Amino acid sequence: MARFPLRPPVAVAAPQPAAPPPIEEFFDIPDEEPISSGYTIRSLFWKATIWLLVALGIQTLASLSPSLVELVYSQTIYFHISRLLTYVNRYFSISLGEIFFGMVIIWFFLWTIWYLRRAFRGETRVFDVIKILFLHLAWTFSTLFVLFLLLWGLNFQRMPISDSMGLIRRPARSDELQAIGARIYSGINKNYDDAAAGQSWAGTSRLPMPMARLNEILEASFQNTPMLGAARQGGLGVPKPLYSSRIAGVFGAEGFFIPYSGEPLYNEAVPNCDLPFVIARQKAHQRGFAREDEANLVAYIICTNASDPYVRYSGFLHGIKVLEEIEKSGVGQYRDKVGRGPSTDLDARIDYWFKTKSEYPDTLLQRLTGLYLRINRVRRGYENFDEDNPLIIGYYLKSPTFQPRESSPASVPPATTAPQTTAPR
Structure with missing residues (x-):
């Protein structure tokens, strides 16, 4: 033979x-x-x-x-x-x-x-x-x-998450965008203040818990989110740090999900303010949300509804990209309303990636990721990472507790261009 x-x-x-x-x-x-x-x-x-x-x-x-x-x-x-x-x-x-x-x-x-x-x-x-x-x-x-x-x-x-969750997909009115912007920046400021109570943060914030406790909080939030359906169930493996975190940083990567072993991996060197969201996104992939925009939305929902204020803060901090899109729509100015502490974290995020990632490896990873997404029929490739903005807005429009401050006939569709203050993937 x-x-x-x-x-x-x-x-x-x-x-x-x-x-x-x-x-x-x-x-x-x-x-x-x-x-x-x-x-x-x-x-x-x-x-x-x-x-x-x-x-x-x-x-x-x-x-x-x-x-x-x-x-x-x-x-x-x-x-x-x-x-x-x-x-x-x-x-x-x-x-x-x-x-x-x-x-x-x-x-x-x-x-x-x-x-x-x-x-x-x-x-x-x-x-x-x-x-x-x-x-x-x-x-x-x-x-x-x-x-x-x-x-x-x-x-x-699988079915788009906007269908399975019943999200509102119409363009948001200007008053609705104003209310969403207020919800996000107030969530950033309030949860930062709550998390900072009793902490001695001289500069950037630090994760006030061990990683095992963070995973417990995220897992509890997943299991307490009925809109995820069967994906809310537990019994899955814990997230693991990348052994090659430094190399991943050079390529501008925050984490990966390995389908062949079912392991969510995270870059342990990213700023602490991003760690809860990064891990939640990989856990969303682990639960079967393959598209990047959908995993981002799930991570946002999980973090902003978690029991710990620092985890909620990390989720709302991801929403800074939505604030920038609202500003581009000419509805209002919200970026300047973010407090000094969160602004320090955002500056530290930009500084970290400026010092860590290298131009050519970062570009190579973006192109390979875009090719990988297109092979899997994600039409816009790498841009799919920033297509969660309309999903987050649709999530707020669906929320029963969401109430715009005033009525307006203006209709302002959310944009989806990549913001500059968001971290690499």
Whole structure:
């Protein structure tokens, strides 16, 4: 039985008399069986392509029936998948997913360096090295993509959260935007003051609790939010810090969710004021909210309704981007109404990312993230991170306790351009 080629064929000089120059022949090493005519490199490429096309076909069919995906996959099948992955990774304090991808990257890097070195020494051909490398990449990508869809990725095709939560999607009136702006900046100031009571914050704020306690608060908020439906249920793995947080900071990343291990990961070096929201967003991904705007909305709802004032403060601080959009609509000025303490945190956020992230890695990650989102049928790609502004406004319009201060016939749709004070993803 022929084997999958793990390395290119080796060039061996056949023994010849001293006078004539050696004649090189290329053949597979003795401990591996040659690839049969029915199992050629070309056929392996085609099989990987077919495997990938089948996965894309499943994704396309799922996109045609979001309500079916919501009912059968997101609220039923994925519920059991996430618990199974939690059962495996809960015994490890470090991220299994981070280790897995680190090993994959190291493997391909060392494999390429080793066999290119052998090719330059005449022990194999460069063309064979490149051919086998692309074969490995094709099979790795197609296999991981199929697993991605089955383990989590079909959540991209579920019902829009605006439908499942019944959010108001009409353009907000000017008086409604004014009331929303007041709700956000007052939430920032009040919860900062409540959290700062008894604390000695000389400059920026600091997380006034251990990470285990923060996770308990966020988990309780998830389970006490009925509008999340089945996603409110607990029993999921705890968030874990990225072992490569410094590298993630260079790329401008706040955190990741690893679908293959079900682990929400966060960059532990981000400013403390952002940590609760960052972790809540990854926990939203863990619960099946795949789109970035929807995960942002869920994190905002969870944080602003949490029992702890600092967690609420972190959630409302994310709403600073909504205040900036309201200002662009010409409704009022709200950014200047944010207190000195929160303003110090916002300045520290900007300063942190200015000093930490690097231009080219940040741009590379943005483009890869945009490509990843478009592959999963998120039309605007990376801009989806900032499409939560209308969702947050729709959430307030739906809220039974929301009351605009006055009536106005003006209709002002919320904009969705990226604000400058929001942190990288």
